Amino acid sequence: MKEQPNLSYINQLSGGDKEFETKLISIVKKELPEEIYTYNLNLKNKNFELAADNVHKLKHKISILGLELCYQLAIDYEDDLREQNLSRKNEFENVLQAMINFIEELK
């Protein structure tokens, strides 16, 4: 079954502290689109090293949203990008899109 973004890590972190949970969700909502924007920009400009750094940063968000299998994909894609290999680009970007869809539905 395809892995889906979820809030299990955030729930575990917050330990029922709703205020903290809300704070983390609002940070994801703010930071994730910014990080994806920077990644796309660097990729467009063929700054592969910088794009790899962006993927490195995105890995944390991927794990925060409980995507453990996709985390490994991000590790591999980060390494690939440093060698200008885009073979995993579509697969990785599908994960990003799933994350965006997920956070847009969060209140």
Next chain:
Amino acid sequence: MNCIIIDDEEMARAIIEQFASQNKNLKLDAQFEDAIQAIKYLNQHHVDLIFLDIHMPTFSGFDLIQTLKDPPKIILTTSDRNFAIEAFEYECIVDYLVKPISKDRFDKAVNKAIAFQVPNNETSSASNNESKEDSENDLYVNIDRRLIKIDIPSIYLIEAKGDYILIKTSGQNYTVHSTLKKIEDKLPNDNFLKIHRSYIINIKKIIDIEDNSVLIEKDVIPVSRSNRPELMKRLNLL
């Protein structure tokens, strides 16, 4: 312990802030999204512990450590799972946490930092001086995830080999992932001298010098033109 957080990612700072607020041994004084701001703060404030991200734009966590003359205890935070080797090169690093960080792992790292602090407060100044003298003769290098102690006076030659250095002692040779610059900073200046861009020698171990080369143990090492005057200055010439 008072502590600060340095991480360009707001999410990471928020999580560490939460964990720190739940740990009775910690008092969070400040947090920074870039290393430059943090350096300014560190120049004016005493800090016991830093939670430091490695990957930050323009100025990395390792850059920051190298900038500090007397760094406090540091717990690295990172999304890299395989960088322990570099972390072992810095004495101030007590632990590293891989993101996403769990509360249990965070508390363990803080306990380590506290354990590192206690001996400094409890031991006498005399024994401190003694242990300092002992430790000044020791160099720990990371080889295959083991920290191996090398007696510094036994080193006679260090050779740069790409991303590695070859450390030669009277008894054994060690290949270590590091640079000549890093090891040069760890060695006492009075005995060790860089005589070529690829070689540092222990001048106490020189057997003879001929033209632009030095015989040291069984190795003949070139001396670069620019380094030769300093070498000659160090010798007790008749």
